[in-house]
Amino acid sequence: MSTDARIESSGGRRALYIVVPVYNEAPNLERLFEGLRAAAREAAELDVSVVLVDDGSADGTPDLARALAEDLELTVLTHGTNRGPGYAFGTAFAHLASRVRPHDLVVTMEGDNTSRTELIGKMLRRAEEGHDAVFASPYAYGGGILHTRASRVVLSHIANAFVKEFIGVHGILTVSSFFRLYRGSSLLRLQESYGERVVERDGFESMVELVMKMAYLQMSISEVPMVLDGTRRVGKSKMSTRRTVVGYLSLFGRKRAWQRRSAKYPPS
Incomplete structure (x- = not known):
């Protein structure tokens, strides 16, 4: 269905x-789904659906997720091999391309419980102020970082500095977090400009890629504070420091191409 048709049928x-x-993420799923059910109850005025993208798990994650979903509407998309978080998000965005309407909302988040599902309600309310996207930020006033590997904190600072100084995107405190809310209309604009998958990069740098593309489309991004607490996660972070730094550097070479693409789709 075209974007125009979805606008007409968005009742x-x-x-x-x-x-x-x-x-x-099998050890983290029980707590994750408890949080998702609580978020769905708080957002009772919305039709809540969970889209879980399993990126080649070998620990039974997909089957356990289906067993834990209970009354949640759950779609499980699977990759035969591990492709990276950016590829997983691209799979989800492509899945939503024919489903999401301009007035719908899309939340993306980590599966290891470091994203605080209790913040979804606050993010929804902030989006109602007219922002294209809302990010949960440990660097916003009232946020913080606890019990988290120093290398991950350093990578976050590198990403922020990289985006501000080399890419030219300012005014955003957190550019690498998964935990975000997008308006349906914003996702549709990104897909119109950059294709159904939206992101090209397969790794953790894909989150910075998305910020760049949103900035080039002159989208409005707001942030709400979040405390990032590593003790909420069972197991270790999947992020590779070396690979992620290389990924950040690779984004610079795509800057002009993405700017040219966005220039074809100016703000309405």
Whole structure:
């Protein structure tokens, strides 16, 4: 269905799609689904659906997720091999391309419980102020970082500095977090400009790629504070420091191409 057709048929209850990429997260799923059910209850005025993208897990993550979903509407998309979080998000965005309507909402988040699902309600309310996207930020006033590997904190600072100084995107405190809310209309604009998958990069740098593309489309991004607490996660972070730094550097070479693409789709 075309974007114009979806605008014409966008009546009825709004949908909230919660996108969760997972890779060997079986130990974290019970707590994750408890949080998702609580978020769905708080957003009772919306039709809540969870889109879980399993990125080649070998620990039974997909089957356990289906067993834990209970009354949640759950779609499980699977990759035969591990492709990376950016590829997983691209799979979810492509899945939503024919489903999401301009007035719907899309949340993306980590599957290891470091994304605080209790913040989804606050992010929804902030989006109602007219922002294209809302990011949960440990660097916003009231946020913080606890019990997290120093290398991950350093990578976050590198990403922020890289985006501000080399890419020319300013005014955003957190550019690498998965935990975000997008308006359906914003996702549709990104897809119109950059294709159904939206992101090209397969790794963790894909989150910075998305910020760049949103900035080039002159989208409005707001942030809400979040405390990032590593003790909420069972197991280790899947992020590779070396690979992620190389990924950040690779984005610079795509800057002009993405700017040219966005220039074809100016703000309406």
